[in-house]
Amino acid sequence: MEAVKGTKETTAVGIGAFLDAGDCAMVILVAGDTRLVVHRAVLADRSPVFAAMFRHDTLEASSGEVNIEDVGGPVLRELVSYLYTLQAPQLPGTAQQLLAAADKYGVSRLKAECERQVAAQLTVETAAAAAVLAVRHSCSDLKHAALAFIKTCPFEVMATRGWADAMLNQPKDLVQVSQLLNDPPPQTSAPAATSLRPAITTATAGAPCQTRATVVLPTYPPPDEATVSQMRSLSTKERNWKLFEAAWQGAVGELRALVAAGADVLAKDGGCGWDGTALHCAAQHGHVEAARFLVGAGAAVDARDVDQRTPMHFAAENGHAAVVEVLLAASADPNATDLTGWTPLLWAAARDHADVAALLLAAGAERGTRNVDGRTALDFASENNNRRLMAMLF
Numbered sequence: 155m156e157a158v159k160g161t162k163e164t165t166a167v168g169i170g171a172f173l174d175a176g177d178c179a180m181v182i183l184v185a186g187d188t189r190l191v192v193h194r195a196v197l198a199d200r201s202p203v204f205a206a207m208f209r210h211d212t213l214e215a216s217s218g219e220v221n222i223e224d225v226g227g228p229v230l231r232e233l234v235s236y237l238y239t240l241q242a243p244q245l246p247g248t249a250q251q252l253l254a255a256a257d258k259y260g261v262s263r264l265k266a267e268c269e270r271q272v273a274a275q276l277t278v279e280t281a282a283a284a285a286v287l288a289v290r291h292s293c294s295d296l297k298h299a300a301l302a303f304i305k306t307c308p309f310e311v312m313a314t315r316g317w318a319d320a321m322l323n324q325p326k327d328l329v330q331v332s333q334l335l336n337d338p339p340p341q342t343s344a345p346a347a348t349s350l351r352p353a354i355t356t357a358t359a360g361a362p363c364q365t366r367a368t369v370v371l372p373t374y375p376p377p378d379e380a381t382v383s384q385m386r387s388l389s390t391k392e393r394n395w396k397l398f399e400a401a402w403q404g405a406v407g408e409l410r411a412l413v414a415a416g417a418d419v420l421a422k423d424g425g426c427g428w429d430g431t432a433l434h435c436a437a438q439h440g441h442v443e444a445a446r447f448l449v450g451a452g453a454a455v456d457a458r459d460v461d462q463r464t465p466m467h468f469a470a471e472n473g474h475a476a477v478v479e480v481l482l483a484a485s486a487d488p489n490a491t492d493l494t495g496w497t498p499l500l501w502a503a504a505r506d507h508a509d510v511a512a513l514l515l516a517a518g519a520e521r522g523t524r525n526v527d528g529r530t531a532l533d534f535a536s537e538n539n540n541r542r543l544m545a546m547l548f
Contacts, residue, residue: 181208182219183234188227190234200237202260225255233259242267246275250287257291265291273299278310282317286327289334301334308335309479313512315542322545378411385415393417401432401448404441409448419453430459437465437481440474445481455486462492470498470514473507478514488519495525503531508543521547 181197183190197204207220222230229251232243236256242264243252253268272284273296281304288297304311311317320328385393397417400408409432413419422429433453436444445465449455456464466486469477478498482488491497499519502510511531515521524530535543 180218183222183230184219185222185225185227185230188230190231192234192237196237200240200261204259224258226251229255233261233264236261236264242271244271246271249275250283253287253293254291265293269293269296272296276300276303278307279314279316281311282314282320282328282331285331286320286324289327289330290324297334301331304331304335308516309482309513312516312546313509317512318542318545321548325548381411382414385412385417388415390416390418394421397421397432398435401435401441401444402439404436404439404444406443406447409444409451413451419448419451420457422457422459430463431457431465433457433465434459434463434468437474437477438468438472440469440472440477442474442476442480445469445477449480449484455481455484456490461494463496464490464492464498466490466498467492467496467501470507470510471501471505473502473505473510475507475509475513478510482513482517488514488517489523491523495523497523499523499531500525500529500534503534503538503540503543503547506538506540506543508540508546511543511546515546 179194180191181194183192194204194208198208199205204220225233229248232245232248232252233255236242240263245252249268249271253265253272256262256265256268269288272287276284276299281300284296285300285304287293288300317328320331385396388396393412393415394417397409397412397419400406400412419432422431431453433445433448433455434457436448455466458464464486466478466481466488467490469481488499489497497519499511499514499521500523502508502514511519521532522530530547532544532547535547
């Protein structure tokens with residue numbers, strides 16, 4: 155074991171001398187300001203691309219200088235180091251770039267090791283770039299790992315700068331990633347659900363996703379019977395009016411008692427003056443737990459007010475991303491239009507709520523919908539000079 159260790163260390167120490175050597179058997183690799191003097195034989199032995207380059211009458215073969223495009227100097231040095239030592243560097247910050255370089259020059263073992271490293275480093279912020287990288291460079295294992303990761307927390311991934319950058323810089327690859335995310339899984343003994351909506355998750359950028367429960371009626375202790383009895387003594391109209399008031403204030407305890415006393419979660423108006431429902435009230439004011447309770451108690455997630463606006467319209471307009479998550483998890487329509495053609499996405503873009511827009515887009519909101527004035531979400535994002543939102547909508 156000690157002998158093996160000594161051999162490895164000797165090889166590593168000798169790399170510097172190899173790179174700085176210079177004779178007729180050498181070639182110069184150039185990447186920006188980086189120039190490395192390398193043995194032709196080593197390049198040709200370890201890379202079929204370099205082997206072909208030096209075997210034929212090419213400019214590189216005759217001049218002894220090879221310009222390496224699309225590879226930074228530090229990454230080139232790591233690539234050359236591997237060609238000499240066959241030891242893959244453990245450098246998380248450059249694994250993706252090194253993978254691309256290894257693929258370009260046909261260094262399959264290094265590519266496979268980089269693929270493993272990228273897959274092991276998946277986070278909410280890096281998942282989009284990893285998926286695009288896998289699609290572009292035909293990395294099947296990394297592709298499966300990245301897609302599986304994104305499916306655990308699609309809304310969070312699609313709300314990141316990483317996803318927006320991919321939309322801006324690699325739109326074709328990201329379209330393919332999006333198609334793969336929506337492809338149904340292989341059928342086994344029973345069909346599996348393929349919608350991304352039901353699983354709402356929570357995560358922090360730079361950390362793996364942590365799955366959170368689907369929207370259901372929360373488990374609470376029974377409401378106070380005396381309070382419920384008092385609520386039952388009220389008229390139907392009074393109970394429903396109090397339901398709206400409790401939703402407006404986000405008073406979940408009072409909502410529970412009112413529902414137990416027979417208040418109608420489907421009732422409209424209740425004195426709010428717009429012919430909406432209690433869920434409209436909770437959505438407008440961003441009361442997440444109230445919205446979750448009402449949805450679990452049977453509220454209509456796509457109920458319309460007098461202007462044909464749904465709770466989603468109000469949540470999107472006011473930037474209440476957590477309420478939007480609750481509604482999407484309950485299969486609310488992200489493309490609902492009101493009397494003037496406004497969708498939730500249009501409201502999110504007009505009010506500059508990029509996080510809400512990302513959730514809606516992940517749930518299938520249509521980018522090109524126009525309101526009665528002919529304006530799209532991209533128009534609003536451009537007016538607000540919101541580059542992140544513009545990249546999402548491009």
